[in-house]
Amino acid sequence: MSDSSLTAGSTSVRDLAVAARASVLSLKRSSHEARNQFLFALANGLRDQTEAVEAANAIDLAAAHAAGLAPAMLDRLRLDAARIKAMAVDVEHVASLPDPLAQRFDLRALPNGLIAHKRRVPLGVLGVIYESRPNVTIDVAALAIKTGNAAVLRGGKESISSNRILMQIARAALVIAGLPSGALQFVDTIDRGATLELLKLDDLVDLIIPRGGAGLHAFCRRESRIPVVTGGIGICHLYVDASANLERALNVVRNAKVQRPTVCNALDTVLVNARVANDFVLALAEQLSQDGVEFRCDAASLDILRPLNVGASAAGDEDFDTEWLGLTLGIRVVDNAEAAMAHIEAHSSGHSDGILTEDPAQAEDFLARIDSAAVYWNASTRFTDGAELGLGAEVAVSTQRLHARGPMGLSELTSYKWVIEGDYHVRA
C-alpha cells in the first residue's frame, strides 16, 4: 500500500483517500517528537536529494516550455538549489513552532463540581488542491503532519514530475519518523476527473483546501461535497478620512497597492474624503503613476486628475467590483465616512478593508461596522497574512465565516474535543 499513490492510473482517488484515512488513528496518537522528526527528515531529504529534485523539475520545465507556458508560469514552476534549500528551511521553521495539539483551553469549573476543558485534536484527512508551484507539496506535507492530519494532495499537471519526487521524499521521511507512510497521498495523474473525484469523497476527507486563484476556489466550492476553505478573492479598500495625516496615508496606500500587486490582500480601491480629495488624489496620482499604476476614477476624482498626464480614466460599471491583481487602482471621492462604509459594504469581497484617520471615534465606528475578515486602522491591507500576524505559518486565508476566517495557521487545521472530569457525577 505504501507506494500505491506513486503508480499512475492504477489506483483510484478513493483508494488513496482510504489509505490516508487508515493512518488517522495512528497520527492522532503520534507524539510531537515524531511529527517533528518527520519535519527534520523531510528537510534533510530535500537537501540530500537536491540534484534529483532539480532533474525531475527539469522534465516539468521542458514540457512546460514545449507547451508554450508564459515566463511567469515557468518561473513559478522552477525549483533550483536555492529554492530547494529555502523549502528545507521553511520545513525546519514549522518544526520550531509549538505543538498545536498540546493546546488546552476554555477551562471551566461547573457549579456541580465537574471540570471541563477543551483540547485540540487533528481534523483528520485534508484534501489539498493546488496549481503549478511544486513547493506547495512540501508546504502542505509539513503543515498537515505537524497538526497530526493526513492529506491527499492534488497538484497541477505542469509540476507532476517535481511533485512525484517531492512526495517520495516526504513519504520516506514519514517512515524515518515511524509514522504511517499512508498519511500523505499524491494523486499521480493528469486526468482532470481526479479533482472532481476527490471533491466527492465526503466520507473520507474532512476539509478541502484550494491553493490557487479565484477560478480554482469557485470550482471547489461549486463541486465539493466536503467543506471548502473559501478564499482567493480580495477586493480591498482603504478609506482616507479628512483627519488622516495625508503624507503618511499616501505611504500606506502606496504600500497596499504596489508592494506586491498580484496578491489577494493588495489594494483595489481607495476612497477619499471630499474635504481632502483635491490634495490627496493629486499627490497619490503623481506618486503612484511613477510606480506604473493606472487609475479608474469616479467623476470627482477624474476631474481632479484631468489636468495631469497620469493614466486616469473613468471607472466602468464593474471596475469597483474588480480584483485588479495588478497595477490598477480604483479611486472614488466620498462625502464622508458613512459613504465610504456604504461603498465598502456594497463592493468589498470581505477580505481586507481599512480606514486611515487620526480620529479614534471614527476609526472605532469603522472597525465595528465593516465586517471583513481583516479590518484595519492606519495600516496597509498587505498585513493579512499568517506570518505577518504572528501565526507562525499560513495554511490559507479564509474569507468564509465558518470554522476560521482570515489568515489560518496551524490551530485552524485542528478541531477540539471536550474533556470532562468528575467524581462519579450523575445528571439529575
Next chain:
Amino acid sequence: MSDSSLTAGSTSVRDLAVAARASVLSLKRSSHEARNQFLFALANGLRDQTEAVEAANAIDLAAAHAAGLAPAMLDRLRLDAARIKAMAVDVEHVASLPDPLAQRFDLRALPNGLIAHKRRVPLGVLGVIYESRPNVTIDVAALAIKTGNAAVLRGGKESISSNRILMQIARAALVIAGLPSGALQFVDTIDRGATLELLKLDDLVDLIIPRGGAGLHAFCRRESRIPVVTGGIGICHLYVDASANLERALNVVRNAKVQRPTVCNALDTVLVNARVANDFVLALAEQLSQDGVEFRCDAASLDILRPLNVGASAAGDEDFDTEWLGLTLGIRVVDNAEAAMAHIEAHSSGHSDGILTEDPAQAEDFLARIDSAAVYWNASTRFTDGAELGLGAEVAVSTQRLHARGPMGLSELTSYKWVIEGDYHVRA
C-alpha cells in the same frame, strides 16, 4: 415583503432567503439592547397570545389525531398554557445571557507595533430545519436574533398552524424592537420540495442546522450545498476499569442509561474490565433490569448473566453499532483498557464516551486517546449538553470536526473578524 412568508405557496424559498439576507447588514449593526428588546417583546407576545397559540395548536393536534399519530408524537406537538409560559421563560433566559457579539479575544501585540485582536460577528443567515416540536420555532428565533443572525425556519408539517402563529408573534417582536421583520422567515408550506430548495441556497444561507433525528441529519448532509451542523447520532460508551469504585460506577452507568434513554447522549454500550466483570455485570443487570433495561451481551457477559432471569441475549452482528434510543444496553467484557479503547475507536459515533476508574494515569491515557466530541472521566455521558456544560443555551450538539464540536452555545453561532490597528504601518 414583511408578510410574504406567511402566504403559503405564493413565495419561493429563495424569495424568503433573499429577504432574510437583506436584513443581515441591519442585524450586524444592531445593539445588544435592541436584540434583547426583541426577546422581551417575544416573551410578552407569547404570554399575551397564549389562547391564540393554543387555538392554532388545536388545529394541528386535530389533524395529527385524524392522521393517527402516535401518542408520543402528539405529546411533542402539544402546546398548553404551561408550555407556552415555559417558552417565554426560556426566551427571557436568553436575554439574560451576555452579548456574544461583545466578545474580543486573541489580542496580540506584534513585533512591528501592530496590535491585532479578534471580535465576534454574526454568521449571517441560518437555515434551520426541524420536526414536530413547535417550541423549536421560538427557540431558534431567540438564539438567532440574540447572536445577530437572520434565519429561515422550516418546521414540520404536523406543526404548521402552531409555527405560523409563533412566527407572527416573533415578527411582531422584531418590529417592536426596531429590527427588520425580514430577519425571521418561515417556510409556510407542507411541500417537501421546499426543504430541498432551502438546502441548495448556498449563495444566501451560511449554515444549515437540522434539529431532529438521525434521518433528518443524514438527509441534510447528503443534499446540502451549505455547511451542515452534523449531529444527531450518539453511540456512547462507558468503560468500567478494574480500579473503579464499582458501586459508584454502577450509579453512573445507570444514570447514563436510564435517566433519559431516548436522547443522543444516553449510554449504548458498557465495557467492563474482565477482572471485575463477574461482580459488576451481575450487580448492573440486577439493578438495571428493575428499570426495564434489556441487555445485548458478548459471550463472556452472557455467561455471567445466564443464571439470572434479566432479559439478556447474545449481541448480534450490528448491536455494538446501534444507537438504542431506548432501554437496551450492550455489554462487553474486555481484558484491559487497551481493548476498551480499541472497541470505542471501532464502534463509537464520536459523540460521548467515558472511563470510570480510580487510576489517574489510566484516565489521562483514555482522555488523550479517545477522540469523541466529549470524553469523560468518572461522569455520566448525559452531561453532553449546552446548559449542563455552562454554555447558557444550546443550539445543537455537533459531532462534526469543523467550526464547532460538541454542545454549541451562542458563540458557536458566530464568526469573528480580525481587527488590526497601526500607526500608518506598511509592509516591508
